[in-house]
Amino acid sequence: MFAELNELLDASPQRPERGKFTLLRDTRTDGSFLVHHFLSFYLRAGCKVCFVALLQSFSHYNIVAQKLGISLTAAKERGQLVFLEGLKSCLDLLFAEEEEQSGHPSPLQFISESTSNLKALFDFVRTSLTPADSDSWKGPVLLVDDLSVLLSLGAAPVAVLDFIHYCRVVVCSQLKGNIVVLVHSNEDSEDEENELVVNSLCHHSDLILWVEGLATGFCKDVHGQIKIIRRVSLELTAEQDLVQIYQYKIQDKNVTFFARGLSAAVL
Amino acid sequence: MAAVPAAGGVARGRGVTSFQRKAAAGSRLAAVAGTRPSVRHGQLLLSSGLPSLDCVLGGGVAVGTLLLIEEDKYGLYSNLLYKYFLAEGVVCGHDLFVASAKEHPDNILKELPAPLLDDTHRNELGEEATAVKSEDFQDSMKIAWRYQNLPKMEASPTTSTKFGHYYDVSKTMSPELFQSIKCHSFYLPEELSLQAKMKTCNMNSAYTRLLESIHRIIYQEGFDGSDPQKKQKNILRIGIQSLGSMLWGDDICSSDTPEDVHSLTKFLYVLRGLLRKSLSACIITVPAHLIQNKAIMERVTNLSDTVVGLESFIGSERETNPLYKDYHGLVHVHQIPRLNSLICDVSDTKDLAFRLKRKLFTIETVLIEGSNTKDVFHFNLAKEQMNIALLSN
Numbered sequence: 001m002f003a004e005l006n007e008l009l010d011a012s013p014q015r016p017e018r019g020k021f022t023l024l025r026d027t028r029t030d031g032s033f034l035v036h037h038f039l040s041f042y043l044r045a046g047c048k049v050c051f052v053a054l055l056q057s058f059s060h061y062n063i064v065a066q067k068l069g070i071s072l073t074a075a076k077e078r079g080q081l082v083f084l085e086g087l088k089s090c091l092d093l094l095f096a097e098e099e100e101q102s103g104h105p106s107p108l109q110f111i112s113e114s115t116s117n118l119k120a121l122f123d124f125v126r127t128s129l130t131p132a133d134s135d136s137w138k139g140p141v142l143l144v145d146d147l148s149v150l151l152s153l154g155a156a157p158v159a160v161l162d163f164i165h166y167c168r169v170v171v172c173s174q175l176k177g178n179i180v181v182l183v184h185s186n187e188d189s190e191d192e193e194n195e196l197v198v199n200s201l202c203h204h205s206d207l208i209l210w211v212e213g214l215a216t217g218f219c220k221d222v223h224g225q226i227k228i229i230r231r232v233s234l235e236l237t238a239e240q241d242l243v244q245i246y247q248y249k250i251q252d253k254n255v256t257f258f259a260r261g262l263s264a265a266v267l
Numbered sequence: 268m269a270a271v272p273a274a275g276g277v278a279r280g281r282g283v284t285s286f287q288r289k290a291a292a293g294s295r296l297a298a299v300a301g302t303r304p305s306v307r308h309g310q311l312l313l314s315s316g317l318p319s320l321d322c323v324l325g326g327g328v329a330v331g332t333l334l335l336i337e338e339d340k341y342g343l344y345s346n347l348l349y350k351y352f353l354a355e356g357v358v359c360g361h362d363l364f365v366a367s368a369k370e371h372p373d374n375i376l377k378e379l380p381a382p383l384l385d386d387t388h389r390n391e392l393g394e395e396a397t398a399v400k401s402e403d404f405q406d407s408m409k410i411a412w413r414y415q416n417l418p419k420m421e422a423s424p425t426t427s428t429k430f431g432h433y434y435d436v437s438k439t440m441s442p443e444l445f446q447s448i449k450c451h452s453f454y455l456p457e458e459l460s461l462q463a464k465m466k467t468c469n470m471n472s473a474y475t476r477l478l479e480s481i482h483r484i485i486y487q488e489g490f491d492g493s494d495p496q497k498k499q500k501n502i503l504r505i506g507i508q509s510l511g512s513m514l515w516g517d518d519i520c521s522s523d524t525p526e527d528v529h530s531l532t533k534f535l536y537v538l539r540g541l542l543r544k545s546l547s548a549c550i551i552t553v554p555a556h557l558i559q560n561k562a563i564m565e566r567v568t569n570l571s572d573t574v575v576g577l578e579s580f581i582g583s584e585r586e587t588n589p590l591y592k593d594y595h596g597l598v599h600v601h602q603i604p605r606l607n608s609l610i611c612d613v614s615d616t617k618d619l620a621f622r623l624k625r626k627l628f629t630i631e632t633v634l635i636e637g638s639n640t641k642d643v644f645h646f647n648l649a650k651e652q653m654n655i656a657l658l659s660n
Contacts, residue, residue, distance in 0.1 A: 033609050057543045063308075063607040087540035094468065094537060095482055111533065112468045152532035152566045154469065184569060191562030218617055250610050 001040040001068055002033075002255045008228060008246065009207070013045035018139050019172045023205040024182040025198060028213035029224045031182060033250055035145050036061070038180045040068045043075050047177070048137035050128045052107075052121070054086035054149040067253045080137060082128035086149065108153075116155040118163040126170050129177065140177035142167055147201075148184045148194055157193040161200055168204070206231050211248075221265035222247050226257070299500050299546075301359025303430050305329065308607040313502060313548050314359075314431035316351030319630040321431055323600055323619060324573055325612025328550075330502060331543050332604055333535070335567070337555035337576035338509070339596060344577050344621060345552045347380075347628055349506055351434060352550040354379040356504035358432050362449045364484060364505040366477055368514035372452030375508070380434035381441065383626075435626045449488075453480050455515065471530040473515045478537050481505060490545040503547035510534075510551050511558065511567075520557035528563060535570040572604035577621070591633075594620035598630050 006012060024034045032055075039061070042049050053061060061083075062072040075081035084107055093106040107124035110116050129140040150160050164181065171177045185198040202208060208229040214222060230242040246257045258264075302311045305326055312327035315334065321327040328334050334352070338345040356363050357379065365372035458476050468475070485491050490503045511517050511531050518525040542549055555576065558564050568574050579596035580586040598619040605611045618633040 030605060032605065036609065060607055064609060067608070087536070087543055090537055091540045091544065094478075114469060146569075148566070148569065149536070152529065152570060153536060154529035154533060184565075186565060189561050189565040191565055194562070218613070220615060252608070252610065255609070 001044060001070075002037050004257045005037055005255065006041070008244070008257060011041070013041055016042065016045040016047060016138065017178065018176045020178050020206045021168060021172055021204060022178065022180045022207045022209065023201050024180065024209050024211070025185050025202075026182070026211045027184075027186055029211055031184075031209075031211040032056075032145065033255055034209055034211065035143065035180075035182050036064050036068060037255075038141075039072075039143060040065055040070045042141045042143070042178070043070050043072075043080065046080075046138050048080055048082075048129060048131065048135065048140045049075075050082045050084070050125055050140070050142050052084045052086070052125070052142070052144045054144070055146045057087055058083060058085050079135060084124065110155055110159075111153055116159045118150070118155060118159050122163055122166050125167055129171060129175060131175070140171055140175050142171050142177070142179045144179075144181045146182050146184070147197065151193055151197065157196045160197050164201065206234060221249060222263045223250050224248060225260065299502055301355070301361060301430065302330065302502065303327070305606075307610075307612055310606050312430075313361075313504070314355050315348070315550075316353075316355030316432070316434065317348065317628065317630065318431040318433070320348070320575070323598070323614050323630060324575075325603060325614070327431070328548050328573065329604070329606055330546055330548055332548060332572035332606070333539060333542060334548070334550045334573045334575070335571040336550065336552045337574070337599075337601075338552050339577040339579035339581075340556055341579065341581060342509070342552070342554070343581070344579055344596060344623070344628070346508075347436065347623075348577070349508060349550060349552050350375070350379050351628070353504065353506050354382065354434055354440060355432060356502075357440065357444055357448050358382050358384075359502075360447060361502040361504050362451070362488065362490075364451045364453065364481065364503060366453035366455075366480075366506065367508040368455035368473065368512070369509060371454050372450075375506075376445070376450060376452075377439065379440040380436045381438035382444075383433045383435055433627060436623070436628060437626050451480075451484050453477060468533065469529070470533050471516055471527060473517075474530055474534040477507070478534060478541070481538070481541055485541060485545045485547065490547055492546060500546060503545065505542075505547055505549040507549065507551045509554055511553050519560060519563055520554055523559045525560065525563075528560070531563065532566050532570055535567060539570060568602055571602065572606075574602040575600055591620065594622045594631075594633065596621050597633075 001013070011017065022038070024031050024038075039049065039051060043065075051061075058072070065072045072081060072083065076083060086108065089106055089108050090111065093108055093112060105120045105123075107121045109120040110118055125142055129142065131137070131140070147160060147164075150163075151157065155163075164179075167179060171179050181201065183194070183198050183201065185194060187195070208227070208231070210227040210229065211224055212227070213224050225245060225247045228242075228244045228246070232239045233241050245260060247260050247263060248255050248257045249263065299311065302313055303326075304310070305312050307325065308329075311330040312321075313330060314321050314327050315324065324334075336345045336348055353363055353365065353376070363376075365375055367375060453476075455473055455476075458480065459473070461476070485503065488503070490501075492500075509515070512520055517530060518527060519531060538549065541547075551571075553567065555564055576599035577596055578599065580591060580594070581596075585591050598621050600614070600617070600619065603611045603613055616632045619630055620633045621628065621630045
C-alpha cells in the first residue's frame with residue numbers, strides 16, 4: 001500500500017468505498033505495482049479478497065506483499081484471502097490423471113474445452129466471495145492480475161467481457177464489494193481483441209488508473225506517468241470526467257508520485 | 268542494583284545484532300554449481316553463458332524463468348546465444364534438455380563452443396585484450412566525454428570463473444566434457460510418431476508433445492523438488508530452437524491471419540507454470556521477424572520473463588554505416604522480469620551492440636567514434652535536452 005497513492009485517490013483503508021469497479025491499464029510499461037497496492041490496501045481494510053493471479057506464482061506476490069507489510073500466507077489461513085494461482089491450476093488441469101479428477105471443475109476449465117466459456121471461473125469467484133454466516137469481513141473484493149492472459153489462453157473477448165459483467169453484477173451490485181482488474185493495452189500492437197476488451201471496460205469503470213511509459217523513452221528517475229480518470233460522467237450528471245496526471249518513480253518498497261516535470265532529479 | 272542487570276541486558280543486546288548472516292540459507296543456495304543468488308531478489312541466478320549478457324540482464328537468468336531471444340534475420344547470432352546457454356550448462360554440470368524441429372539435438376550438442384578454461388587461452392586472450400586496450404588509449408581523446416563514466420561491460424575473461432565462462436566459437440567442445448552430463452533430447456520428427464497422453468487443449472500437437480516431454484523429465488528426474496532428493500540438487504537447462512516456426516507446425520510465421528493464434532501463447536503459459544515449479548531455466552529462440560501479426564509477439568512477450576532481440580547488420584544499410592563499423596548488430600533488451608520485487612534491474616545504458624571477434628562473442632555499449640563524432644555528440648546532447656524539456660512540461 002502506497003500512502004501517496006491513497007492521498008491522490010482520496011482513499012483510506014479505514015473507510016474503503018463500496019460497489020466500485022477500478023480498471024488498471026498499462027501501456028509500454030508494467031503496471032503490476034498497482035496490483036500489489038490494491039492487494040495490500042484491501043487486506044489492510046479487512047475486506048474479503050479473491051485474487052485471481054494468472055501471471056505470477058504465489059511466492060512472488062507473497063514476497064512483495066511482505067515488503068509492503070502484509071503476509072499473504074497469514075491472510076489465507078485467516079480465510080480473508082482466496083488465492084487462485086493460475087499457473088498451478090493450469091498444470092493441475094493439464095497433467096492430472098483422468099481418474100484423479102474430482103467432480104469439482106477447475107476454474108480454468110475453458111483451456112481444455114473448445115468453447116471458451118468462463119463459467120467455471122465465475123463460479124469460483126462467486127463461491128469464494130459469497131459471505132458465510134460466521135465471517136465478519138467488510139465488503140468482498142475481486143482482484144484480477146492481468147485479464148489479458150485470458151485472451152492469450154484462448155478465451156474469446158466476448159467471453160471475457162461476459163465474465164466481467166457477471167462479476168460486476170454479483171460483486172459490485174449484490175454484495176456491495178469492489179473489483180480491481182489489470183489489463184495491458186498498446187495501441188501499436190494491433191491486438192484488436194485486447195483493444196475491444198480494454199475499450200469496453202473503460203466505459204464501465206468508475207475509476208481508471210492508466211500507467212504509461214514515458215513517450216521520450218527510458219529514464220532512470222521517472223518510471224512513467226499515471227493518469228487518474230474519475231468517471232464522474234457515469235453518474236449521469238452533466239459533468240466531465242476528472243483527469244489528473246502525475247509521474248511516478250518505483251522504489252524498493254514504495255512508489256513516489258509527483259507532478260509532471262517535478263522529479264527530484266530534474267529540480 | 269537494578270542497573271547491573273540492565274547493563275548486562277544492553278551488552279547482550281549488542282552481542283545479538285540483527286545483522287546476522289543467514290548462513291544456513293546461503294550455503295543451501297550456493298550448493299548448486301554454476302549459480303549464485305541475486306542481490307536484488309534472492310532468486311538463484313544462472314549464467315546465460317555470455318557474461319556480458321548477464322551483466323545487461325541484471326546478473327543472469329533467474330532459475331524458474333524463461334529467456335526469449337528474438338532471432339536475427341538469418342538466425343546466426345541467436346543460434347550462438349542458444350549454444351552458449353547450453354555450453355554453460357555442460358561446463359557447470361547441469362542437465363540439459365535440447366528441443367529442436369530443425370537440427371538433430373545430437374548435432375547441436377556436437378557443435379557447442381569450447382570453453383576457455385586453460386591459462387594458455389587466457390593469456391592469448393589477455394594479449395588480445397591488451398592490444399585492444401592500447402588502441403583504446405590512443406583513441407581516448409576522440410571519445411566523447413559523456414562515455415567516460417559509463418560502466419564497462421565485462422568483455423574480457425579475467426574475472427570469476429565459477430559463474431559465467433567464456434567460449435571460443437572457433438573450436439567445438441571436446442566430447443570428454445559431455446561424459447558426466449545428462450542430456451535429454453527432443454527431436455520433433457522422431458517424437459511425432461509416439462502417442463500423446465496429455466490433454467490436447469486445442470493446442471498444436473508438436474507443442475503438446477514438447478510440454479509432455481518436459482513435464483516427464485522434470486518429474487522423473489526430481490527437478491520439481493517435491494520429493495527431497497538424496498543426491499546433489501541440480502539445474503535443468505531447457506533450450507528450444509526456433510519455436511513458432513513452420514517446422515513446429517505453426518502457421519503464425521506464414522500468414523497474416525493465422526488460424527491457430529493461441530497455440531504458442533498457451534504453450535508458453537503452461538511452460539511458465541512448469542518452470543516456476545522446478546529447478547530449471549529455459550532459453551527459447553523465436554523467429555520474431557517472420558511473425559507478421561504484432562499482437563502475437565506482444566502476448567508472447569507478456570508471457571515470457573526476459574526478452575532480448577537481436578538485429579544483425581547483415582544485409583541492412585547499417586552494415587556500411589561508419590557509426591557501427593566495429594559491430595555486427597544491435598541488442599534490444601525488451602523486457603526484464605520483476606521477480607519478488609516491485610522494481611527490476613535495468614541497466615543504465617540502452618544502446619547495446621554485439622560483435623563477433625575471432626573467438627569471442629560480446630555485447631558492448633555502443634561507443635560512437637570516428638569522423639562524425641562531433642555531429643553525433645551534438646545530436647545526443649540535443650536529444651537529452653529535448654528529453655528534459657519534455658519531462659518538465
